[in-house]
Amino acid sequence: GNSVTQMEGxxxxxxxxxxxxxxxxxxxxxxxxxxxxxYPGEGLQLLLKAxxxxxxxxxxxxxxxxxxxxxSFHLExxxxxxxxxxxxxxxxxxxxxxxxxxxxxxxxxxxVQP
Amino acid sequence: xxxxxxxxxxxxxxTGQSMTLQCAQDMNHNSMYWYRQDxxxxxxxxxYSASEGTTDKGEVPNGYNVSRLNKREFSLRLESAAPSQTSxxxxxxxxxxxxxxxxxxGDGTRLSIL
Numbered sequence: 001g002n003s004v005t006q007m008e009g010x011x012x013x014x015x016x017x018x019x020x021x022x023x024x025x026x027x028x029x030x031x032x033x034x035x036x037x038x039y040p041g042e043g044l045q046l047l048l049k050a051x052x053x054x055x056x057x058x059x060x061x062x063x064x065x066x067x068x069x070x071x072s073f074h075l076e077x078x079x080x081x082x083x084x085x086x087x088x089x090x091x092x093x094x095x096x097x098x099x100x101x102x103x104x105x106x107x108x109x110x111x112v113q114p
Numbered sequence: 115x116x117x118x119x120x121x122x123x124x125x126x127x128x129t130g131q132s133m134t135l136q137c138a139q140d141m142n143h144n145s146m147y148w149y150r151q152d153x154x155x156x157x158x159x160x161x162y163s164a165s166e167g168t169t170d171k172g173e174v175p176n177g178y179n180v181s182r183l184n185k186r187e188f189s190l191r192l193e194s195a196a197p198s199q200t201s202x203x204x205x206x207x208x209x210x211x212x213x214x215x216x217x218x219x220g221d222g223t224r225l226s227i228l
Binding site for chain 2: 034043044046089102105106107
């Protein structure tokens with residue numbers, strides 16, 4: 001079956017530090033991959049996506065590259081801000097079925113201190 | 115630009131009570147989803163509706179029923195609430211047929227079963 005594994009949090013960083021949140025996946029075929037972010041008290045928002053191998057998704061200074069050989073989609077940002085404090089979810093969606101639901105990782109909480 | 119609207123935002127029930135969670139989207143999306151979010155487990159799919167008039171079970175459907183009332187609305191019903199159903203419930207919508215399109219989420223319903 002499909003599954004997504006994320007590093008456990010919380011991840012605590014100082015402002016302007018470099019961020020990496022690891023994500024690996026297991027899926028049949030080549031799924032589309034997503035990072036969602038959830039701010040306190042809110043729903044999930046799409047942060048970035050990649051739909052095929054070697055694609056790089058980017059948004060708001062965050063980046064992630066679809067690595068087929070390592071089945072990974074790690075999230076990175078060069079310089080985090082306090083406003084980046086949130087929970088980050090890695091997710092996949094298979095392309096080979098009519099079902100378009102997402103399979104999520106367990107989420108990683110990021111805390112950025114001033 | 116409302117997107118996906120969920121009601122209520124908070125609810126406390128007693129074991130055995132019933133309730134319906136409402137969800138509406140104004141993006142003319144065909145597909146709609148209900149997820150539950152539990153600590154350390156990410157989001158898990160309860161039910162989804164690929165299009166108006168169709169519904170299918172997800173990973174954790176037991177204890178729930180759904181109704182796709184029309185293209186805009188997708189409700190989730192708990193017939194006899196149990197403490198194990200204490201969770202945060204998210205509704206989402208997306209276009210059908212394109213796995214690259216993101217899902218759009220509501221802000222969630224926080225449900226406690228005593």
